[in-house]
Amino acid sequence: MSRETDDLALRERPESEEDLEDLALGEDYSLNPAYVPMVVDALDRGDAERLRELLGALHPADIADLMGFLSADDREELVPHLDPEILGEVLSELDTEIREEILEHVPSQVLAKALGDMESDDAADVVDDLEADKRAQVLAAMPETERAAIETTLAYEDETAGRLMQREVVAAPQFWTVGHTIDYLRREGDELPELFFDVYVVDPAYKPVGACPVSHLLRAQRETPLAQIMEQITEIPVDMDQEEVAYIFDKYRLISAPVVEPGGRLVGQITVDDIVGVIQEETEEDILALAGVSDAGRDAGILGIIRSRLPWLVINLATEAIAATVVGAFQDEIAKLTALAVLMPIVSSLGGNAGTQTLTVAVRAIASRELNAANSMRVIIREIVVGLFNGAAMGSLLGLATYVFWHDWKLSAVVGVAVLANFFVAAFCGILAPIVLERLGRDPAVSSSVVVTFMTDFFGFLAILGIAALILL
Amino acid sequence: MSRETDDLALRERPESEEDLEDLALGEDYSLNPAYVPMVVDALDRGDAERLRELLGALHPADIADLMGFLSADDREELVPHLDPEILGEVLSELDTEIREEILEHVPSQVLAKALGDMESDDAADVVDDLEADKRAQVLAAMPETERAAIETTLAYEDETAGRLMQREVVAAPQFWTVGHTIDYLRREGDELPELFFDVYVVDPAYKPVGACPVSHLLRAQRETPLAQIMEQITEIPVDMDQEEVAYIFDKYRLISAPVVEPGGRLVGQITVDDIVGVIQEETEEDILALAGVSDAGRDAGILGIIRSRLPWLVINLATEAIAATVVGAFQDEIAKLTALAVLMPIVSSLGGNAGTQTLTVAVRAIASRELNAANSMRVIIREIVVGLFNGAAMGSLLGLATYVFWHDWKLSAVVGVAVLANFFVAAFCGILAPIVLERLGRDPAVSSSVVVTFMTDFFGFLAILGIAALILL
Numbered sequence: 001m002s003r004e005t006d007d008l009a010l011r012e013r014p015e016s017e018e019d020l021e022d023l024a025l026g027e028d029y030s031l032n033p034a035y036v037p038m039v040v041d042a043l044d045r046g047d048a049e050r051l052r053e054l055l056g057a058l059h060p061a062d063i064a065d066l067m068g069f070l071s072a073d074d075r076e077e078l079v080p081h082l083d084p085e086i087l088g089e090v091l092s093e094l095d096t097e098i099r100e101e102i103l104e105h106v107p108s109q110v111l112a113k114a115l116g117d118m119e120s121d122d123a124a125d126v127v128d129d130l131e132a133d134k135r136a137q138v139l140a141a142m143p144e145t146e147r148a149a150i151e152t153t154l155a156y157e158d159e160t161a162g163r164l165m166q167r168e169v170v171a172a173p174q175f176w177t178v179g180h181t182i183d184y185l186r187r188e189g190d191e192l193p194e195l196f197f198d199v200y201v202v203d204p205a206y207k208p209v210g211a212c213p214v215s216h217l218l219r220a221q222r223e224t225p226l227a228q229i230m231e232q233i234t235e236i237p238v239d240m241d242q243e244e245v246a247y248i249f250d251k252y253r254l255i256s257a258p259v260v261e262p263g264g265r266l267v268g269q270i271t272v273d274d275i276v277g278v279i280q281e282e283t284e285e286d287i288l289a290l291a292g293v294s295d296a297g298r299d300a301g302i303l304g305i306i307r308s309r310l311p312w313l314v315i316n317l318a319t320e321a322i323a324a325t326v327v328g329a330f331q332d333e334i335a336k337l338t339a340l341a342v343l344m345p346i347v348s349s350l351g352g353n354a355g356t357q358t359l360t361v362a363v364r365a366i367a368s369r370e371l372n373a374a375n376s377m378r379v380i381i382r383e384i385v386v387g388l389f390n391g392a393a394m395g396s397l398l399g400l401a402t403y404v405f406w407h408d409w410k411l412s413a414v415v416g417v418a419v420l421a422n423f424f425v426a427a428f429c430g431i432l433a434p435i436v437l438e439r440l441g442r443d444p445a446v447s448s449s450v451v452v453t454f455m456t457d458f459f460g461f462l463a464i465l466g467i468a469a470l471i472l473l
Numbered sequence: 474m475s476r477e478t479d480d481l482a483l484r485e486r487p488e489s490e491e492d493l494e495d496l497a498l499g500e501d502y503s504l505n506p507a508y509v510p511m512v513v514d515a516l517d518r519g520d521a522e523r524l525r526e527l528l529g530a531l532h533p534a535d536i537a538d539l540m541g542f543l544s545a546d547d548r549e550e551l552v553p554h555l556d557p558e559i560l561g562e563v564l565s566e567l568d569t570e571i572r573e574e575i576l577e578h579v580p581s582q583v584l585a586k587a588l589g590d591m592e593s594d595d596a597a598d599v600v601d602d603l604e605a606d607k608r609a610q611v612l613a614a615m616p617e618t619e620r621a622a623i624e625t626t627l628a629y630e631d632e633t634a635g636r637l638m639q640r641e642v643v644a645a646p647q648f649w650t651v652g653h654t655i656d657y658l659r660r661e662g663d664e665l666p667e668l669f670f671d672v673y674v675v676d677p678a679y680k681p682v683g684a685c686p687v688s689h690l691l692r693a694q695r696e697t698p699l700a701q702i703m704e705q706i707t708e709i710p711v712d713m714d715q716e717e718v719a720y721i722f723d724k725y726r727l728i729s730a731p732v733v734e735p736g737g738r739l740v741g742q743i744t745v746d747d748i749v750g751v752i753q754e755e756t757e758e759d760i761l762a763l764a765g766v767s768d769a770g771r772d773a774g775i776l777g778i779i780r781s782r783l784p785w786l787v788i789n790l791a792t793e794a795i796a797a798t799v800v801g802a803f804q805d806e807i808a809k810l811t812a813l814a815v816l817m818p819i820v821s822s823l824g825g826n827a828g829t830q831t832l833t834v835a836v837r838a839i840a841s842r843e844l845n846a847a848n849s850m851r852v853i854i855r856e857i858v859v860g861l862f863n864g865a866a867m868g869s870l871l872g873l874a875t876y877v878f879w880h881d882w883k884l885s886a887v888v889g890v891a892v893l894a895n896f897f898v899a900a901f902c903g904i905l906a907p908i909v910l911e912r913l914g915r916d917p918a919v920s921s922s923v924v925v926t927f928m929t930d931f932f933g934f935l936a937i938l939g940i941a942a943l944i945l946l
Contacts, residue, residue, distance in 0.1 A: 028717065028720075028842075029717070029720065029721050029724065030842045030845060031847075033845070033846055033847035036847060059724075059725060061724045061725055061726075068843070068848075069847055069848065182691055185691045185692050186691070186692060186693070186694065188692075189692050192688075192692060193688075195686055195688055195689075195728070196688045197670060197687075197688070197728075213668055214670075214687040214688050214691055215665075215666075215668055215669045215670070215687050216668075217691060218655055218658045218659070218687055218690060218691065219658050219659060219661075219662055219665060220659070221659065244501065244502070247501075247502065248502050249749070250749055250750075250753070251502065251532075251534045252532060252534055253534075253746050254746075255668070255670075255745075255746060271728075272728075272745050272746055272749065273726050273727075273728060273745055275749065276722070276723055276745065276748065276749060276752060277723075279749060279752055279753060280723070280752060280756070280841075283753070283756040283757075283760070284756075284837060286760065287756070287759065287760050287763070287833060287837060288833060288834070288837070290760070290763075290764070290833075291763070291829050291830055291832075291833035291834075292826060292829065292830055293830045293833060293834060302855060302858055302859060302862070305855070305859050306859055306862055306863060309827070309830050309859070309863060310863055310866060310867075312826070312830070313823060313826060313827060313830075313863060313866075313867055314867075314870070316822065316823060316826045317819070317823060317867060317870060317871060320818070320819045320822050320823065321819065321874060323818070324815045324816070324818060324819055327814055327815045327818065328815045328878075331811035331812075331814065331815070332811075334807065334808075334811050334814045335807075335808050335811050338804035338805075338807050338808050339804075341800055341804065341807045341814040341817075342797045342800045342801045342804070343797070344814075344818070345793070345796075345797060345800070345817070345818050345821065345930070345934075346790070346793045346794065346797055348818065349789065349793050349926075349930070350786060350789060350790060350793065353765060353785070353786060353789045354782070354786060356764050356765065357764055357765055357766045357782050357785070357786075359764075360760060360761060360763075360764035360766060361761070361764075361766060364757060364760060364761070368753075369501075369503045370541070372503060372506070373506055374504075374506035374509065374542055375541075375542065382775060382778070385775055386775060386778050386779055386782070389775070389779055390779060390782060390783055390786060393783060393786075394783075394786055394787075394790060397787070397790060398790060401794060405801075453822075457818070457822070461818075
């Protein structure tokens with residue numbers, strides 16, 4: 001599909017569903033911006049028929065994207081045009097901010113119906129966003145079993161396996177045969193989850209003892225006992241942190257895993273598609289934390305964004321002010337030799353960069369468990385060796401440049417030594433700050449940057465100004 | 474499992490497999506460091522029996538972790554103790570550096586056998602790491618069909634769907650019924666992939682027209698035609714970039730998707746577990762690029778690490794040197810008013826931080842397609858408003874602090890205005906640099922930091938020193 005056909009399609013106002021689908025998505029599978037005004041136009045004209053067509057051509061994930069492009073008023077108008085089951089899927093794709101806003105306007109009855117069509121983990125996420133009053137109304141409007149599933153899920157702590165799992169599982173006793181199991185699945189039909197990858201084999205206490213991938217069931221002879229074709233399982237405790245769950249899924253390349261209560265009873269399952277979201281969430285948190293930003297969410301208003309950034313800037317100002325006291329202590333020296341004012345920001349900035357390199361690699365290595373108690377001493381030594389080498393290289397370069405400009409070999413030497421010293425500080429703090437923060441149970445991504453930037457600024461200034469005061473002046 | 478039992482187990486030299494499994498992994502499912510010396514000890518004593526026990530208690534992913542803790546010599550000694558099928562799985566979990574080193578020592582015949590047990594995409598990755606000579610030997614030692622699968626996979630470009638997919642798929646003609654299909658699966662048995670989630674429904678030209686999740690097959694009545702229960706598919710072109718593939722999987726929450734040749738013919742499938750690796754790889758690249766580090770790999774030597782960092786430091790030195798020429802131009806002013814030397818690094822550093830915040834959020838929003846042509850103007854305006862607000866807040870704070878120290882309201886005003894101006898530059902460059910780099914087809918994560926840091930240093934110095942020169946001196 002090329003841009004030309006898009007434009008052509010726009011001019012001709014296509015009415016067939018296939019044309020609309022082609023028009024809806026750009027070549028890169030993201031929502032075509034040209035589609036947005038078409039929807040807004042239909043909304044403005046109150047053309048329900050046209051809206052049904054336009055929305056029908058979109059996947060729920062694309063409708064969620066579309067919501068992001070609309071004004072709050074347009075969003076509110078659009079919602080009644082969505083079928084409850086589509087609404088449910090759209091809600092679970094939406095960012096929290098837009099979702100909360102939309103939820104205020106959806107009648108409790110409609111919402112109860114939409115939630116009933118969702119998996120329990122997705123439904124619980126939505127209910128979690130509701131105000132207390134509305135939550136009570138919506139839950140009251142749901143059938144008993146669905147309500148219980150959502151309430152149980154919400155009883156688990158946020159970001160744990162219990163919140164991530166779906167309660168819908170397919171389980172079979174270990175003495176069943178393949179034929180027995182397939183007959184059961186056929187008979188239950190609609191009662192089963194829409195999609196499942198494993199039949200969990202359970203003992204009489206409902207503890208999982210193995211899993212049969214459905215492809216194994218299909219392939220095996222009917223008389224084969226499940227116990228013979230089942231595979232080993234990795235049980236996930238219901239209170240395990242989601243980051244840990246993601247690590248296990250990634251490490252053992254799991255497709256799904258049973259979730260168990262403290263007693264060992266099967267209570268749900270987690271599938272790898274849930275894990276994709278967790279991995280993105282966790283790495284996103286790290287990236288933003290390293291840059292000194294709290295997560296404000298996609299559709300945060302100006303105030304939300306300011307709130308996510310200003311605290312870090314204030315902390316940065318405080319540490320910079322302390323580092324600047326070093327400069328303040330050497331004002332006489334700077335007045336005598338203003339070249340120092342030119343060179344000192346370079347020394348501190350180079351150190352800051354080297355420190356950021358080291359700490360970023362360390363934070364990621366900790367997150368992926370490549371850096372741990374067994375190899376930390378080796379990594380620390382390696383980082384310091386790298387720091388000293390890079391420091392010697394950059395010190396020589398800057399020393400040379402200094403000589404070219406000021407023809408003062410003593411000044412060159414001072415600058416070179418200052419860079420080398422600051423690279424040592426950068427390597428030392430860059431690797432130790434995240435390791436120590438991690439041992440203290442803090443998130444190394446959040447505070448390492450502040451520590452390392454402060455140290456390289458402070459010592460950078462101190463190194464060049466202090467050595468200069470001793471040797472040159 | 475607690476630390477106490479670990480220590481106990483160590484003292485008692487447990488021989489049962491279950492005890493060893495408990496001992497092998499820490500509570501956080503990472504390899505227990507205490508396990509490493511036990512393996513080394515068995516290696517030193519040449520105790521093959523003990524090694525078999527120790528390795529038998531480990532998942533291939535844990536054996537790969539173990540390799541990371543061993544010296545190159547120990548690794549080389551360990552490899553012959555692994556069964557070919559375990560070796561294959563370990564190889565596909567290993568980092569490239571260690572893998573290349575190990576591959577040199579594995580006999581071609583053993584390797585050919587190990588590769589035969591792997592999925593074609595994993596096997597191709599390993600073959601890709603072999604030296605030309607060895608590659609020819611290994612391929613020659615493999616059966617014709619397996620060799621062809623690997624060679625075809627390697628013919629696709631790196632980081633495309635073709636390299637990511639496995640060629641093993643299960644396909645059925647659209648006129649088949651559920652019963653027909655299940656009988657076929659039972660009959661084929663061992664010829665089918667070890668694990669599959671969908672049976673692709675194909676037309677006579679082998680073009681996929683739909684997919685039947687295996688759970689639907691199990692649940693449906695035998696006489697149901699496949700065409701009736703199949704679901705819509707999202708086809709992945711074989712030359713699509715892996716980042717794009719990951720986006721589509723995440724957006725539509727796909728479990729698996731058929732990969733098609735330009736003509737539309739089914740050539741393979743990608744499953745969501747392959748995507749987890751891609752997402753981690755791509756965000757990892759972004760994180761490191763933002764910190765000015767090229768990826769050196771987990772087990773890179775000192776030289777590899779230096780090579781991954783030094784170029785960025787040299788670029789940083791060059792841009793810093795240019796920014797420092799601004800300071801150089803105002804040396805007389807600094808000599809007259811040394812407070813400027815104290816304040817100017819604070820102004821540039823605050824701007825740098827604000828710029829990093831903006832660009833990091835922008836780079837991530839571009840990567841997740843939340844920032845695109847349709848909303849970029851709104852985001853640019855939003856960032857500039859946030860920048861001006863934060864600049865005003867931080868400028869007031871620093872202005873106040875300046876007054877407290879120097880009791881000079883003019884100097885305070887100069888500092889405050891300089892901060893505000895630099896925050897404008899930070900917001901403007903922080904949001905525009907990644908957007909423009911993206912439009913130019915460059916990776917915004919790689920070069921945005923350099924641009925933004927340079928601009929905020931340059932303009933930070935220029936703002937405070939220039940305004941001071943105009944007003945104060």
